[in-house]
Amino acid sequence: MLASVALLLILFVANVTLSVRAYVLYERADVSTLDVIGASNSLLIELLNAETGQRGYLLTGKAVYLQPYDAALSAISADQQRLRPRVSAVPGGRQYLAELNSLVAAKMAVLAETIKLARAGDHADALRKVDTGEGKRTMDQARGIIADIQRAATTAGASQRSDLHTQLTIFAVLAAILAVADVRAGLVLRHRLRRAATQIRSLNANLEQQVRQRTIHLERANKNLEAFAYSVAHDLRTPLRGISGFAEALVDDYGDRLDETGREYAGRVQAGCARMSNLIDDLLHLSQVTRATINLQDVDLSAEVTAICAQLRAHDPGRQVRVTVQEGVRATADRTLIRSALGNLLENAWKFTARRDGATIEFATAPDGDAPICCYVRDNGAGFDPAYTGKLFQPFxxxxxxxxxxxxxxxLASVRRIIERHGGRTWAEGAVDGGATIYFTLNTEGTHE
Ligand SMILES: Nc1ncnc2c1ncn2[C@@H]1O[C@H](COP(=O)(O)OP(=O)(O)OP(=O)(O)O)[C@@H](O)[C@H]1O
Ligand SMILES: [Mg+2]
Structure with missing residues (x-):
């Protein structure tokens, strides 16, 4: 549609350009005819002037009469030059020009000859030559040719004007048709654009409505899941406590009747219960991370890391770990949540370097194009197989x-959730026995529920 409107506009502009050109030619045709008439009349007058000068000189013998003759000589040649291109363009013009030029030449030759005779003192001879009537005949013929030229120029001009008039009429009609077509196409285009805009608006409204509905469903589903997690945790704890309690009672009350294997089984039951209790706690913790309200403030991440590492050292004084912390790393974050995330990362680093002599842990920032801040926790511990990087952040x-x-x-699952709630990303790099680096970015403008 847009292409056809553009085409119509181009045609319209081309048509207008051609019309203007035709109009200019139309005006020029008139001027050209008038030029031919003017120049030929002027030529005739100059011939008469030359003849008048010659006559005066022959009759009086006074050189002053030769002035109009002399002036006419250059004027005649100028008129002939003016006529040449214009008359040549007229049908039969070249023939007329040839005849006119030879008549002018003949006339001027007679005038020059008589003046020459008179100058030589032979006035009688000169007058006799005039009396032959040859000069008059030449003038009459020249008048006749000039009249023919003027007629031919007028006819040619009129026919050219008539042609151009027809062209102009056609162009005008075409311009009118194209203008109407342009306006119509423009209106159709405007109508289509409006319709498209209305459709886009309605689609957007629809989409917003869908997003609203989905959000409501999602929130409802989340609430249900939370309630489910709570009730599962609660419901699981009671039988778990029962199993653990009875296993303990079994050992306490009937331990002497059990053999070594029996006691070991009872111990395993208790250990399993303790592990399951831990799993339930962690599950609840993850669900709390998801629900906690974000309270943003300026947090000195370096200070948090230093404090957490001090706690780790205090719990495990036997370990020799070199900790490097980049100073002055600050971010806008929820202090409790970010502390929990850093705690998880540093606990992992501490844990997975346990079998490493010369263990090191490093906290620093790294350049990142997308987020305002990107940090990492690096260690030189057990590392992991990079093929399974994708699993690291998944629960359990x-x-x-x-x-x-x-x-x-x-x-790491709760680390990822906390970072996502700060609008950031998490990823890991590592190699088996080559240590691990866990990166996270924070983009607190994009905090998420
Ligand atoms: N620094 C690290 N070095 C090597 N492996 C790591 C490191 N951090 C995490 N991993 C791998 O990713 C897994 C998941 O880590 P995550 O912190 O979620 O669990 P966890 O430390 O095993 O248990 P939890 O943190 O729940 O007590 C780990 O079990 C370990 O295999
Ligand atoms: Mg961990």
Missing amino acids: QRLHDTGEFPGTGIG
């Missing part, structure tokens, strides 16, 4: 044996 996914490195596999 562990890449290490619980016997070797204890844990429930919920830490």
Whole structure:
């Protein structure tokens, strides 16, 4: 549609340009005819002037009469030059020009000859030559040719004007048709654009409505899930406490009647119950992270990291770990949540470097194009197989044996959730036995519920 409107406009402009050109030619045709008439009349007058000068000189012998003759000589040649291109363009013009020029030449030759005779003192001879009537005949013929030229020029001009008039009429009609077509196409285009805009508006409204509905459904689903998690946790705890309690009672009351294996089984039942209790706690913790209200403030991340590492050292004084903390790393964040995330990352680093001599943990920032701040926690511990990087942040996914490195596999899942709630991203790099680096960005303008 847009292409056809553009085409119509181009045609309209082309048509107007051609019309203007035709109009200019139309005006010029008139001027050209008038030019031919003017120049030929002037030529005739100059011939008469030349003849008048010659006659005066022959009759009086006074040189003063030759002045109009001399002036006419250059004027005649100028008129002939003016006529040449204009008359040549007229049908039969070249023929007329040839005849006129030879008559002018003949006339001027007679005039020059008689003046020459008179100058030589032979006035009688000169007058006799005039009396032959040859000069008059030449003048009459020249008049006749000039009249023919003027007629031919007038006819040619009139026919050219008539042609151009027809062209102008056609152009005007075409211009009118194209203008109407342009306006119509423009109106159709405007109508379509309006219709498209209305459709887009209605689609947007529809989309917003859908998003609102989905959000309501999602919120409802989240609430249901939370309620479910709570009731599951609560309902699971009671039988769990029962199992654990009875296993304990079994050992306490009937321990002497059990053999070694029986006692070991009872111990395993108790350990399983303790582990399941931990899992339930972590599950509830993850659900709390999801629900907690975000309270943003300026947080000194470096200070938080230093404090957490001090606690880790206090709990495990036997370990020699070199901790490097980049100073002055600050961010706008929820202090409690970000402390919990940093705690999880540093606990992991501490845990997975347990078997490393010369263990190191580093906290620093890294450049990142997308977010205002990007931090990482790096260690030189056990590392992990990079093929499973995708699993790291999923709840209860562990890449290490619980016997070797204890844990429930919920830490990084809650880190990811906390960072996402700060509008950030999390990712990990590592290699088996080559340490691990966990990155996170914070984009607090984009905090999420
Ligand atoms: N610094 C690290 N070095 C090597 N592996 C890591 C490191 N951090 C995490 N992982 C791997 O990712 C898994 C998931 O980590 P996550 O913190 O979620 O669980 P966890 O530490 O095992 O248990 P939890 O944190 O719940 O006590 C870990 O079990 C481990 O396999
Ligand atoms: Mg952990």
